[in-house]
Amino acid sequence: MSDFKAAYTNELIKMQRKSRLIAGGVVSLVATIIYQLIISLVSSGMGVRIGSGPSFALSVLSFYTATLLPLFAVFVVIDCFNGEYAANTMKQTLVRPLTRLQIYGSKVAAVGTFVGGSLLFMLLLSSTIAFIASPASFSFGGLGSVFIAYLVTWLPMMVFILLVILLAQFSSNGILTFFCAVATYIGLYVTRFFAPHLANLLVVPLFDWYVGWIAHNGSFTILLRQGLLLLSSGMVFFALGCRLFEGKNM
Amino acid sequence: MPVIDIQGLTKVYGAGRGVFDLTLALNRGDIFGFLGPNGAGKTTAMKMITGLVHPDAGKVTVLGHDISQEPTAALRQMGCILETAELYPYLTAYENLQQVTRFYPELPPERPTELLELVGMGRYAREKAQRFSLGMKQRVGLAMAMVHYPKVLILDEPFNGLDVEGMVLLRGILQRLAAEEQVTIFISSHLIHDVELTCNRIGILLQGKLVRQADTAEIRGEYASLESFFLSEVQRHERL
Numbered sequence: 001m002s003d004f005k006a007a008y009t010n011e012l013i014k015m016q017r018k019s020r021l022i023a024g025g026v027v028s029l030v031a032t033i034i035y036q037l038i039i040s041l042v043s044s045g046m047g048v049r050i051g052s053g054p055s056f057a058l059s060v061l062s063f064y065t066a067t068l069l070p071l072f073a074v075f076v077v078i079d080c081f082n083g084e085y086a087a088n089t090m091k092q093t094l095v096r097p098l099t100r101l102q103i104y105g106s107k108v109a110a111v112g113t114f115v116g117g118s119l120l121f122m123l124l125l126s127s128t129i130a131f132i133a134s135p136a137s138f139s140f141g142g143l144g145s146v147f148i149a150y151l152v153t154w155l156p157m158m159v160f161i162l163l164v165i166l167l168a169q170f171s172s173n174g175i176l177t178f179f180c181a182v183a184t185y186i187g188l189y190v191t192r193f194f195a196p197h198l199a200n201l202l203v204v205p206l207f208d209w210y211v212g213w214i215a216h217n218g219s220f221t222i223l224l225r226q227g228l229l230l231l232s233s234g235m236v237f238f239a240l241g242c243r244l245f246e247g248k249n250m
Numbered sequence: 251m252p253v254i255d256i257q258g259l260t261k262v263y264g265a266g267r268g269v270f271d272l273t274l275a276l277n278r279g280d281i282f283g284f285l286g287p288n289g290a291g292k293t294t295a296m297k298m299i300t301g302l303v304h305p306d307a308g309k310v311t312v313l314g315h316d317i318s319q320e321p322t323a324a325l326r327q328m329g330c331i332l333e334t335a336e337l338y339p340y341l342t343a344y345e346n347l348q349q350v351t352r353f354y355p356e357l358p359p360e361r362p363t364e365l366l367e368l369v370g371m372g373r374y375a376r377e378k379a380q381r382f383s384l385g386m387k388q389r390v391g392l393a394m395a396m397v398h399y400p401k402v403l404i405l406d407e408p409f410n411g412l413d414v415e416g417m418v419l420l421r422g423i424l425q426r427l428a429a430e431e432q433v434t435i436f437i438s439s440h441l442i443h444d445v446e447l448t449c450n451r452i453g454i455l456l457q458g459k460l461v462r463q464a465d466t467a468e469i470r471g472e473y474a475s476l477e478s479f480f481l482s483e484v485q486r487h488e489r490l
Binding site for chain 2: 002003006007009010013014017018087088089091092094095096097098099100247249250
């Protein structure tokens with residue numbers, strides 16, 4: 001376990017030292033402020049209030065998980081896998097006293113931490129901006145719903161990332177992985193319109209899984225079924241990716 | 251019991267290249283030099299010893315641990331440089347060493363600094379590796395390979411990019427480790443003069459096959475230099 005912890009710490013430090021992470025935070029901050037400004041302008045222009053308080057934080061979540069977060073997470077995956085293959089630094093990791101499963105697991109855990117950290121950052125950022133813009137519309141109950149929404153979104157996002165990590169094992173070329181990830185994302189997103197009955201299996205449509213969790217009439221059975229489907233998909237993607245990683249010759 | 255025991259190691263790539271039925275045993279304190287022309291299979295063999303490449307057949311045991319069955323136990327006692335010492339460019343020299351020392355919590359905290367001083371990189375410990383020359387990277391790579399007191403060192407082209415001072419320094423370090431700490435060292439290099447001055451045993455790999463191995467002292471007795479020995483072995487093999 002201490003070896004896994006060391007490998008996980010190494011991955012987090014490598015991730016933190018790359019300027020891309022800071023750039024991601026800055027882009028998220030700017031995007032959220034622009035989003036709030038647009039909403040404020042639309043609200044005042046139309047005489048209606050759109051997205052104030054908790055609903056603003058939720059609309060930011062919806063926007064963030066559909067656009068910026070998958071993009072940043074794909075970049076992080078490419079850095080962790082394809083980037084290290086291309087720079088020949090993966091060998092440095094592979095000659096440490098670890099099994100390939102531990103190495104793969106530590107990288108997945110680090111990317112999962114990045115996704116979790118990004119969601120937490122956006123939760124704090126969007127809630128703060130919403131509170132500053134409209135303090136009267138905030139309540140503890142509303143904040144609780146926002147917290148649950150951000151928390152449960154980690155799972156579908158992570159399953160998609162496990163799929164991207166699986167794709168990253170097929171080539172050492174980061175650009176190819178990026179385009180495959182984008183094509184997969186679009187493909188999964190579009191397929192739900194042609195085959196709505198498959199929506200629960202397509203991962204990407206479940207990025208708004210939080211809606212069921214915070215709805216007053218949400219069915220626990222449906223949420224449980226969707227949660228189990230996500231978990232099983234994640235396990236399959238992890239196992240396949242790990243199998244390919246273990247078989248790789250460097 | 252040999253420290254490194256290689257039995258029938260085979261890996262075949264397309265066009266018939268690769269390593270064929272390599273059998274070799276290295277004992278404590280050996281400095282074994284692996285010589286061969288480009289494409290002879292030296293790096294492939296070293297990658298199989300460290301578990302980076304899976305062999306088609308054969309087995310490698312390091313200090314009694316099969317590299318494919320017990321990689322963790324085997325790799326814990328090994329330090330390596332393979333092909334070139336690639337560092338994480340966005341980390342400092344010190345942080346690159348920490349990437350290794352985290353797996354060995356028993357090491358004293360001053361160990362990375364000590365090793366960087368030893369390889370002449372103490373001044374650059376806080377500088378990011380992206381600004382380092384090939385020789386500087388090689389020195390930090392050597393420090394990374396040695397920082398955890400390994401019992402086995404696998405060094406593929408360790409003299410690459412080093413200046414004369416660096417080569418002399420490395421030679422001294424390796425000979426001291428072998429003599430005083432009984433570290434087993436496996437070196438591959440095309441710099442035949444450095445191999446001759448550093449190693450006490452030599453193996454020649456041609457077209458993926460180990461065609462000859464001998465003690466350096468024995469070779470010196472028979473030939474004018476290691477270069478003459480190497481060339482005569484190549485010619486003999488070509489005639490066959």
